[in-house]
Amino acid sequence: MRAVVADDIMLIRSGVARLLSDAGVEVVGEAGNAETLLRLVALERPDVAVVDIRMPPTHTDEGLAAARTIRDSWPETSVVVLSQYLEPRYAQRLLADQPGHLGYLLKERVSDIAVLIDAMHRVSEGECVLDPTIVARLMRRRRPASPLSKLTAREREILALMAEGRSNAGIAEALGVSERTVETSSALIFRKLGLEPSHDTNRRVRAVLTLLRS
C-alpha cells in the first residue's frame, strides 16, 4: 500500500511515516501543509492520504478541505483525516455526501499504528471508518424521529462497530458471537434503516451515513 502523510508538525509527520514504513506501508511523500499534500497526491497517486485536520495557515480545517479536494479530483486515493478533538460536525461535513473511502480518526490513533493501518486498509477498500469515540457520541443521541430508534441495543452496538470500520468477523470477535449472528443482525439493521439490498460495502457505508445524519 502506498501512502502520503500530511501533518504540520515534523516530529509527528516523520514519526508516523517511519512507523508506517516499519509496518510495511510504502510512504511515498510527507507534506507540512495542504498545498504540498495536494501536489504530492497529484504526483504520486497514493492509495491513502493520512491528513491532519489542522494545518497552516489558519490551523482550523485546512485538512478537511484538502480531503474533499482529493476525493473529488483523485477518486482512487482514499483519505484518513486525523483530528485533535471531536467535532462531530466536521465528521458530518466530511462524510455527508460520499462517506466511502473516507476515515475520521482521533489524532492520537497515529501511535496505535495497527489501528491506523487497519483503517487505511478499510478506506482503500471503499469503506467508511469513524473513530470509536465519535461513534459513541453519535450513538448516544436520543432522537425519537431517527430510524436508529427502531434498533435494539445489540443492533446499535453492531452498527457502532460497523461505523468504526470493522468487518463482520471483527464485530463477531468484539461481541463474542458467531459471524453468522452478526450477518443476520446486519441484514435486519439494513432493513430497519430502509436500505435496499445492494453491495455489502455500499450498504455498510450507507448505514454509517444514516447514523451520521440522524
Place this chain on the structure above:
Amino acid sequence: MTQPKTLAGYRIAALMAVVVPSITALVSAGRWGTRNPLTFAESGLDPAMLAFLLLASALVPVAVFAARPRTACAVGLAIASVGSQVPFWAAWPGLPDGLRSAALAVTPLTVAGVAAAVHGWAPRPVSWVLRASFVVVALAVTIHILAYDPFGDPGCVRTCGNVTAPVEFALSAKVAVAIVAALTVVAAGLAALGVLRSGALGLLIGAALGALGFLSALMLIRWVSWGDAGIASWLILLVPVAPGLVAGAVCIAAFRTARSRRAVSLLVHSLSSPERSLRVAYAVPGSDRWVDAEGHESSSYGHGVVLSDESGPVMRLEPSRGTDQAELLTDLTPAAKLALRNAQLSAAASARLADLQASQRRIIATSDAERRRIERDLHDGAQQRLVSVLVQLQLVAPDVTPGDRSILAETDRRLRSVLAHLRRLDLDPFPETLTTEGLEAALEELIANSDAPVELQLLASIHSLPDEIERAIYAFVVAAVNAAQRGSSTARASLGIWEHDGAIHVRAQLEDVPELSSMSFVEAADRIGAVGGHLTFPPPSNGSSSIEAVIPCAP
C-alpha cells in the same frame, strides 16, 4: 390664595381694555357740533385717521390677552389705554363740562400705564420708581383738572388762551398746562429709569422708552404750542400711538414666549422625540459628559441655554439659531423643571447603563478570547506534543528490552489518559460551527449532540445577528440543554425562538428537571444582560421550569 384676586384684577383690566377703546370709537366717529375746543369734534375724524387710531387702540386688548397670566402687565396696559383714549371722550357734548375737562386731563396716565405694563413683565420690577411716577402722574392729572377747564368758555381756548378754572385764583391755565407738561416729563423720566433697571426683555424696554419719549415730546409740544387748538387736538389724536407701541411689543414678546413655551412643553411631554428646533442634551451628574435622551453621547452645537439646579447642570437646550435664548427658560414652571430633572436622571441612568453594558461586553469578550487562546494553545501545543511523544515511544518500542516493555506500556497508557482528559476540557464555550456556519447550524449541532431529547422551534430569522447576541442565545440554549441532560432520565427540553416587538425571545421549557438552579443560567444571563436583554427564571414547579430570555435587537 391670591389667585382669585389676581384673576379678578386681570378681568377688570381686560374689560377696561375692551370697553374704553369701544366708547372712544363711538365718540370719535360722531360729529358733535361747534361748541368744541377739539377740532375733530366738529368735522368728525377722517376715515384713515380713525382706522389708524382703531388699529393702535385694538393692539391694547390683544396685548392684554397675550400677556394673560401677568395681571400687572394687563392692568398697566389698561391704564395706558384709559390715559390715551379717555381724552377723546371730551368731544362728547352729552357729558357735563367738568367731566369733559377731567377726561382731557387723564393723558399723563398713559405714561404710568406704559411703565406699569413693562414692569408687569419684568423679572426685577423697581416698585418705588413705579410708585413715584404714579404719584407724579396723579399730581399732574389733579392740577390739570383743577386749573384747566376749556369747556367753561369754549371759544376762549382758541383765542384768549385764558379760561376760567376752579383754581383760577392761583394758577393761570397756561401755567397749569406748563406744570402738567413738566410733571408728565418727570414721570416719564422716572418711568424710563424704572424700565431700564427692571431687567425686562430688550424689546419691551425699547418700546417703553420709545413710548415714554414720544409722550414727553407730545406734552412739550402742547406746552410750546399753547393756544393752538388744532395742534392740541392733533396731540390728543397721537397719544394712543404710545400704548400701541408697547402693546405691539408685548404681543411680539408674548408670541415668542408662547412659541418657546410650546417647544419646552412639547419637550416635557415627549422627551423621546424632541422638537427639531430644540435639541436637548442632559448632563451626566458627576462628569463633564452630555448625553441625549437615550443616553448616547451628545455633541454640542456650541450654543444653548444650560438649566442648572443646586446639584449642578441639569440639561442644555440648544434651540436653532436666531432664537432669543434668554426667553427660553423664563416660563418653566416648577412642574416642568421637575419633569426635566426626571428626564435628565433617566438619560443619565441610560448612559450609565450603556457604560456598564459596554464594560460587561468587554469583560465577556476578553474572557472568551482568553479561553480560545488557552484552548488553541492546548490543541496546537500540549496535545500535539503529547501525540508526538506517543509516536516517538512507538518508534523506540521495538528496541526496548522485554523487561522495560511494561514501563513503556504504562507511559503510553498515561499519555493517552492525559490526552483524553485534555480533549474533554471544553474551554471555549462556543463551537467553531458558530463562527463558520452561523447560529442555526451551531444550535442544530448542539441539540443533535444532546443526550436528552431537545426540540427546537425556530420562528425567527437568526441569521446575521451580531456576534454577541448569537453567543448570548447559544449560551442560553447550552444552559437549557445541559440542564435537561442533568435531569432525570425522562428529562426533556423544548426550545422556542421567536421575534416580537424588535426583540428576540428565547424560551426553554424544561420537563422532569428537578432541582434546577438559576446558577446554571448565570453565564447565559450575564451574556444576555451585556447585550441589553434580560432573563426571567421563575421558580420551578413540579420539576418543570419555563425560562425566558428577551434580547432587544435593532431590526
